Amino acid sequence: MKLHRIAALIVRHLYLYRRSLPRMMEIFYWPFLDLVIWGFITLYLVRYQSQVPGFVTFFLGALILWDMLFRSQQGITISFLEEMWARNLMNLFASPLNPNEFLAATMAMSVFKVTCVSIVMAVCAWLFYDYNLFLIGLWLIPFVLSLVVTGWIIGVFTTSLIMRFGQEAEVLAWSMVFLFQPISCVFYPMDVLPAWLKPVAWANPAAHVFEGMRAVLGSGVPPVTHLAWACGLNAALLVAMVAWFHRTFAYCKEQGSLVRVGE
């Protein structure tokens, strides 16, 4: 791992964002819109469903945290897509850059995006709905970190699929994460899932974060078990996904498709 090579990729993406309105929108406008729509829905619901305690807190909190996961995944996948669209993969991988450095740079980009999006959403939630995200307390920090890593896992997974199957798989960059949404138990407790789906959700680190969040908000119980599960699953899955990325990378070099992906 050479830091200057990772930094080179980050600089490259920052150059890109500095000049691109659609890319800025991705960071600022869409999360903001998400929040506004869901915020109003929540306000509406709360009028009729006030018997569920902390309803707004649950909902907006969950929404913001979910968006962090989504942006984290996008940070990885979109960074790869940018290189693919720019037909820059050949330049990159014919340089001394190795796949781990490439992934590290996309992860850094994902942290950058999550940071921006979180600030936007937290500030807007506070301005518009008088909602203080930090109600969740200090637990918010490990929750967010955990979701960022889960985002990386889904991001690396999606990137591998796009690398392997090319342009046809591009749409996964936006849709893959929603495959995980039902089993992440973002807006409802794991309890409501049918019995056969529960074990699947249990294997999903994000589900533990959202369960943990509800536990903190509902009963104030420290979500140590959930966090431990989330961390353990994250670590195992991240290692597995990075290994799979390497395998896919080797496969594409074998097939001669690495330099053609996206064409």
Next chain:
Amino acid sequence: MTSPVLQVAHLTKRFGEFTAVDDISFAIKPGEILGLLGPNGAGKTTTIQMLLGLVTPTSGSIQMFGLDLAAHREEILQQVNFSSTYISMPYALTVEENLSVVARLYGLTDVPRRIDDIVKKLEMEEFRHKITRKLSSGQMTRLTLAKAFLTQPKILFLDEPTASLDPDIAHKVRALLQDERRTSGLSMLYTSHNMREMEEMSDRIIFLQRGRIVAEGTAAEIVARFGQADLEDVFLKLARES
């Protein structure tokens, strides 16, 4: 005898049943320009991509600077670069930003001076601050050449580097390549479908056909061996025979 900077032995690439590169062996000496000639689909690009570590060979070995590519990828690629008419650079960045990213990627020092240098050499001043998207194809080719020269490689792989250049710029690029090889001992592997350019540039030529080496030597040697008037006639004869 100086030891070669690049040594390829029994290099083979199969895509499924199809053999794109078939048991080729060759070497390049320091400061030598080797021309890779052959009809469409002969395996030139595939060979270059294997030399850059972008395509994994089915069998055979690749050594540069006495090191095995598979085992010393980073070390070798640090000292190697490539350019081609068929690659591009990120569109949304300016020419200069693109070059500075490349400089960072290779961990170069003294970057502003190097960029000034190469911009001057390739006469890129007028589009230096342009967004890459707005370049003409010839300007894009010059940018990819600039990125290759910027890192001061010891070996340069050039896949049809002059295909989209106007005659004036193509001439200047050839002069620059010759100059670099004289002053810094740069070695090159060169492909082109322009026979005159091949004769002018190459110290030695390898003629590939269906992934095999069918002729090898200086342009004059090859022309003489096949009893033709020039390289173009040799090309036509070989290409039509198969």
